[in-house]
Amino acid sequence: MRFNDLDIYNKSLNNIILKSIQKELNKNNFIFSSTVKKLENNLLKKVGSNYSVTTGSGSDSLTLSLLSLNISKEDEVIIPSFSWLSVLESVLIVGAKPIFIDTDLNTFNIDILDLKKKITKKTKAVISTSLFGRTCDLYSIKNILKKKKIILIEDGAQNFGSILKGKNSLNVADISCTSFFPSKNLGAYGDGGAVFSNKKKFIKTIYKLRNHGQSKYSIASTDRPGLNSRIGTIQASILLEKLKKIKSKISKQNILYKRYQNFFLKENIAGFPLYRNSSKIKDSYSSFNIMVKKRNKLISIFNKNKIPFKVYYPRPLYKQYKLKKKIKLKNTEFLCKSIISLPYNDLSKKRFNLVLKKLKKIITKDRKIFFEKKT
Numbered sequence: 001m002r003f004n005d006l007d008i009y010n011k012s013l014n015n016i017i018l019k020s021i022q023k024e025l026n027k028n029n030f031i032f033s034s035t036v037k038k039l040e041n042n043l044l045k046k047v048g049s050n051y052s053v054t055t056g057s058g059s060d061s062l063t064l065s066l067l068s069l070n071i072s073k074e075d076e077v078i079i080p081s082f083s084w085l086s087v088l089e090s091v092l093i094v095g096a097k098p099i100f101i102d103t104d105l106n107t108f109n110i111d112i113l114d115l116k117k118k119i120t121k122k123t124k125a126v127i128s129t130s131l132f133g134r135t136c137d138l139y140s141i142k143n144i145l146k147k148k149k150i151i152l153i154e155d156g157a158q159n160f161g162s163i164l165k166g167k168n169s170l171n172v173a174d175i176s177c178t179s180f181f182p183s184k185n186l187g188a189y190g191d192g193g194a195v196f197s198n199k200k201k202f203i204k205t206i207y208k209l210r211n212h213g214q215s216k217y218s219i220a221s222t223d224r225p226g227l228n229s230r231i232g233t234i235q236a237s238i239l240l241e242k243l244k245k246i247k248s249k250i251s252k253q254n255i256l257y258k259r260y261q262n263f264f265l266k267e268n269i270a271g272f273p274l275y276r277n278s279s280k281i282k283d284s285y286s287s288f289n290i291m292v293k294k295r296n297k298l299i300s301i302f303n304k305n306k307i308p309f310k311v312y313y314p315r316p317l318y319k320q321y322k323l324k325k326k327i328k329l330k331n332t333e334f335l336c337k338s339i340i341s342l343p344y345n346d347l348s349k350k351r352f353n354l355v356l357k358k359l360k361k362i363i364t365k366d367r368k369i370f371f372e373k374k375t
């Protein structure tokens with residue numbers, strides 16, 4: 001058993017994907033092709049925003065977004081303290097000051113009250129990650145930022161396909177970024193990413209910045225240095241096929257989340273965000289993470305029982321890159337010490353039942369590893 005088993009899903013698409021790759025091989029146009037344009041258009045249809053641009057990765061999408069805002073050394077960018085490295089990296093790359101926010105333990109996303117406290121006159125942007133597929137509270141954040149001229153960026157690398165108040169989540173913030181890393185909800189067979197916005201000026205700038213600061217094919221319009229961050233045609237053709245099937249993939253992932261949740265609730269165990277699925281809010285759960293009291297003990301049992309796991313994330317972002325910040329955010333510190341990610345994605349029924357069976361045994365033997373649900 002593997003932690004994140006893409007075998008079943010990707011193999012089921014083999015024939016279709018091979019055909020689409022062959023078509024592109026015949027055309028020999030691997031960058032800026034009509035297939036890339038088609039992907040950008042189809043993504044727009046899915047997301048519903050006015051503009052989209054594809055990039056080389058989710059990390060680049062964040063960096064390009066900040067570059068498009070002309071953020072300078074004096075500016076502050078508010079970010080989660082519990083998220084993937086790219087969020088912090090993007091701020092450091094543009095040379096701005098990262099301001100870290102504590103985590104809400106009910107959602108694993110940013111703590112809105114802490115965000116409110118940390119806004120200053122220097123705040124230029126807020127990046128909020130929708131972690132593990134649960135969309136962060138973009139509307140509350142928008143409300144806080146209203147009339148403040150602070151740009152809200154959603155890091156939607158992990159929740160592609162989510163709906164918030166009836167809208168695709170990537171159509172709510174000022175700028176929305178996503179990733180097509182292979183294990184993401186919409187995963188390529190290599191790297192890729194995209195940025196969405198309803199404001200033309202952001203996407204127009206990112207269009208140039210992802211291609212060394214050039215307009216599509218003309219060097220005449222080069223005005224500032226950018227990156228080489230373009231998705232290739234082959235990856236775009238794969239994503240076009242996978243986009244057609246994204247709904248059923250997400251619904252399978254959500255079923256897995258619900259099954260984990262039902263299992264733990266039945267055992268009276270807490271420590272994970274509760275599943276949301278109403279007519280207005282639909283999350284796209286990309287992993288199942290639970291806080292436990294004795295993680296080291298659980299890890300050694302998992303190792304003995306061959307249950308694959310990961311720890312997302314073992315360190316607060318303010319402890320990365322030798323920042324030497326004297327910050328201690330209570331919930332984030334707690335989460336980094338207690339969280340563990342269970343096997344997910346494409347698990348066959350048989351393999352999933354085996355995981356539950358083994359978990360049941362562990363709970364029966366030592367409930368104290370876990371947090372009890374308060375009654």
Ligand SMILES: Cc1ncc(COP(=O)(O)O)c(C=O)c1O
Nearest residue numbers: 057058059084086157179180181
């Ligand atoms: C929350 C989050 N943000 C950003 C990224 C960056 O995406 P990529 O790997 O495509 O650069 C990831 C990917 O792992 C992620 O999980």
